[in-house]
Amino acid sequence: MRVSLIFIAAAVLWAQTRAPERSKQQTTRKDAAAPAGDAAKGKKLFTATGCYECHGYVGQGGTAGPRIAPDPIPFPAFSAYLRHPANQMPPYTEKVASNQDLADIYAYLKTIPQPPSPDSIPLLKK
Amino acid sequence: MVQVLKSLGFEYVAANPGSSFRSLHESLVNFGGNINPEFLTCCHEESAVAMGDGYARIEGKPLAVCAHSTVGLQHASMAIYNAYAGRVPVFLVLGNTVDITLRRNLGDWDHSAQDAAAMVRDYTKWDDLPASLTQFAESAVRAYRIAMTPPMGPVVLVADSGLQESPVPETTRIPIPKLTLMSPPAGDSAAVNEIARLLMAAEMPVIVAERAVRTAAGMKLLVELAETLQAPVTQGKFPTDHPLSHPDGKVIADADVVLGMEVNDLWGAVHVYRDQLHGSARSLIRPGVKLLSISPNELYIKSNYQNFQRFTDPEVNIAADAETTMPALIEACKRLLTADRKNAIAERGRRLTQRHAQAREQARQAATLAWDASPVSWQRLFAEVWELMKDQDWALVGGQPSRLWRIDRHYQTMGVTGSGGAGGVGFTAPASVGAALAHRKHGRLCVSIQSDGDLLYAPGVLWTAAHHRIPLLIVMHNNRAYHQEVMHVQRMANRHQRGIENARTGTTLTNPDIDFAAIAKGMGVYSEGPISAPKDLAAALRRGVDVVRKGEPALVDVVTQPR
Numbered sequence: 001m002r003v004s005l006i007f008i009a010a011a012v013l014w015a016q017t018r019a020p021e022r023s024k025q026q027t028t029r030k031d032a033a034a035p036a037g038d039a040a041k042g043k044k045l046f047t048a049t050g051c052y053e054c055h056g057y058v059g060q061g062g063t064a065g066p067r068i069a070p071d072p073i074p075f076p077a078f079s080a081y082l083r084h085p086a087n088q089m090p091p092y093t094e095k096v097a098s099n100q101d102l103a104d105i106y107a108y109l110k111t112i113p114q115p116p117s118p119d120s121i122p123l124l125k126k
Numbered sequence: 127m128v129q130v131l132k133s134l135g136f137e138y139v140a141a142n143p144g145s146s147f148r149s150l151h152e153s154l155v156n157f158g159g160n161i162n163p164e165f166l167t168c169c170h171e172e173s174a175v176a177m178g179d180g181y182a183r184i185e186g187k188p189l190a191v192c193a194h195s196t197v198g199l200q201h202a203s204m205a206i207y208n209a210y211a212g213r214v215p216v217f218l219v220l221g222n223t224v225d226i227t228l229r230r231n232l233g234d235w236d237h238s239a240q241d242a243a244a245m246v247r248d249y250t251k252w253d254d255l256p257a258s259l260t261q262f263a264e265s266a267v268r269a270y271r272i273a274m275t276p277p278m279g280p281v282v283l284v285a286d287s288g289l290q291e292s293p294v295p296e297t298t299r300i301p302i303p304k305l306t307l308m309s310p311p312a313g314d315s316a317a318v319n320e321i322a323r324l325l326m327a328a329e330m331p332v333i334v335a336e337r338a339v340r341t342a343a344g345m346k347l348l349v350e351l352a353e354t355l356q357a358p359v360t361q362g363k364f365p366t367d368h369p370l371s372h373p374d375g376k377v378i379a380d381a382d383v384v385l386g387m388e389v390n391d392l393w394g395a396v397h398v399y400r401d402q403l404h405g406s407a408r409s410l411i412r413p414g415v416k417l418l419s420i421s422p423n424e425l426y427i428k429s430n431y432q433n434f435q436r437f438t439d440p441e442v443n444i445a446a447d448a449e450t451t452m453p454a455l456i457e458a459c460k461r462l463l464t465a466d467r468k469n470a471i472a473e474r475g476r477r478l479t480q481r482h483a484q485a486r487e488q489a490r491q492a493a494t495l496a497w498d499a500s501p502v503s504w505q506r507l508f509a510e511v512w513e514l515m516k517d518q519d520w521a522l523v524g525g526q527p528s529r530l531w532r533i534d535r536h537y538q539t540m541g542v543t544g545s546g547g548a549g550g551v552g553f554t555a556p557a558s559v560g561a562a563l564a565h566r567k568h569g570r571l572c573v574s575i576q577s578d579g580d581l582l583y584a585p586g587v588l589w590t591a592a593h594h595r596i597p598l599l600i601v602m603h604n605n606r607a608y609h610q611e612v613m614h615v616q617r618m619a620n621r622h623q624r625g626i627e628n629a630r631t632g633t634t635l636t637n638p639d640i641d642f643a644a645i646a647k648g649m650g651v652y653s654e655g656p657i658s659a660p661k662d663l664a665a666a667l668r669r670g671v672d673v674v675r676k677g678e679p680a681l682v683d684v685v686t687q688p689r
């Protein structure tokens with residue numbers, strides 16, 4: 001159990017530090033591992049359960065929390081981290097957010113599109 | 127009293143009027159001609175003191191603040207505590223009436239105290255109650271000198287109304303001592319040499335330079351020290367384009383020596399606290415890493431308020447001003463630079479240059495996230511503001527800068543936190559107006575990223591900015607909540623497993639949404655907004671800058687993502 005939690009923490013830390021990626025193959029692999037969820041409901045839950053407070057309305061991250069979309073981490077790691085977070089995030093027990101809630105939120109995160117390339121944005125060009 | 131204040135070179139006196147200093151007030155504007163110092167009309171004593179805080183951070187010296195006895199000082203007290211914790215000089219003249227026969231009515235009794243400055247004595251450097259004009263002159267010069275000696279801080283001079291209002295014969299000549307500032311404390315050579323030895327022998331020395339830089343010369347010294355060592359700088363006023371600028375602090379995990387220079391919380395710089403049911407702390411540095419410190423903070427420390435932070439025990443701990451000590455430290459390091467070390471240091475510099483470039487590129491990539499989202503993302507807001515500032519002589523006088531901005535002048539930010547020294551909310555709005563006042567004579571374009579909750583404490587400072595024609599672009603970071611507090615309540619709700627739907631009760635600023643543009647307009651400030659769509663932002667900001675360029679304040683209300 002301890003090993004798996006360390007693995008999950010490492011996965012989340014990896015997700016926090018990496019730059020946005022655009023791998024279709026990776027998205028497909030994650031989709032296969034995720035349970036069915038209702039993205040529209042997930043979007044509402046994302047706000048209602050306060051996820052946006054740290055991660056922003058589209059999961060972009062901010063000063064208080066890391067980016068979690070697009071390309072969310074695999075669902076098992078996502079779910080496990082919510083139940084047993086390794087860093088500052090408070091744990092979300094099943095009493096607070098059910099497994100179905102997590103699946104819905106995850107479905108919402110998967111709908112968040114890739115950002116434009118910085119080179120396509122005049123204000124961000126080098 | 128006016129002559130004394132003039133002799134100290136005050137440009138301004140900021141105050142909300144109060145009868146306990148009515149004689150001084152009248153003398154300032156008539157006898158003193160309302161020039162040097164010029165009276166700044168403030169709508170709250172907290173605003174007056176915080177304006178002084180912001181002004182001093184840029185000007186390098188205090189303005190004078192007057193406050194009414196008891197209730198006025200009570201209003202001022204949070205801002206005084208911010209200045210104390212932030213090591214910022216503030217010179218407060220406090221009215222009071224000691225002699226009961228001079229108290230005219232019920233109000234005068236309510237607004238008099240036996241020991242008027244006692245309430246703030248725990249967080250001021252010095253105070254006095256002069257009984258004569260000669261004592262007032264001496265104490266004023268002493269107070270100014272104490273406020274300006276590192277570690278700097280606020281001082282209080284009680285101007286008794288009896289002394290203020292007693293006639294002074296025309297022939298009376300009150301001697302006013304000449305102001306001579308103290309030389310700041312510098313580190314002794316043995317300790318400085320030992321720090322140099324440890325830094326030069328290190329494989330990865332890291333500099334945490336939180337409050338080390340006060341002046342342009344200080345910024346140059348910090349660059350020279352970092353370049354001599356090829357050491358990354360994680361905090362403080364350091365050019366952001368410099369390859370040794372590593373503000374994300376990740377490099378501290380690789381350190382074998384950490385030099386803290388005027389770090390308020392050295393323990394916090396090398397630890398992270400995990401706020402869970404069972405709180406725990408984790409070290410960010412490896413076992414055996416040598417901690418070094420240069421800071422004047424423990425030269426002046428008090429017991430009651432706990433802003434001295436967690437205890438640390440650096441290997442070498444110099445009680446001195448960092449900026450004053452840096453020249454000797456640089457020379458000591460250079461003396462130890464052998465050919466062998468030169469190669470290793472240069473190689474470290476190459477690695478850090480690469481890391482710096484990678485981090486900048488990551489920040490550029492991250493800025494694209496939520497680029498077109500509504501409410502407006504922080505990064506979009508930063509990018510739009512930067513576009514208007516980048517070719518100007520600019521200064522950010524409120525809020526935090528973006529990682530992507532090019533900061534290469536010491537006056538371009540307000541310090542490491544950008545907020546009040548003690549984190550007392552309500553600081554940014556008045557401090558930004560005070561700082562913009564200091565920048566005004568230099569013609570700099572001043573911008574403040576202003577949070578909604580902070581402005582609501584004392585929005586009257588908008589009127590002060592309009593009345594005194596202080597040019598400042600206020601860009602609202604209007605996230606319609608005290609989001610940090612939402613998260614605290616949410617954390618507790620999670621901990622108690624009660625559901626988190628109610629965490630926004632008492633922490634949000636909606637229903638109705640607050641119309642900051644209307645508030646600003648009512649205060650005589652040009653305004654636009656609320657703006658929720660990113661596409662509308664650039665034009666609104668440009669119009670705001672046009673107003674500021676004409677010498678007036680402007681406010682653009684932007685509805686933003688939470689944090």
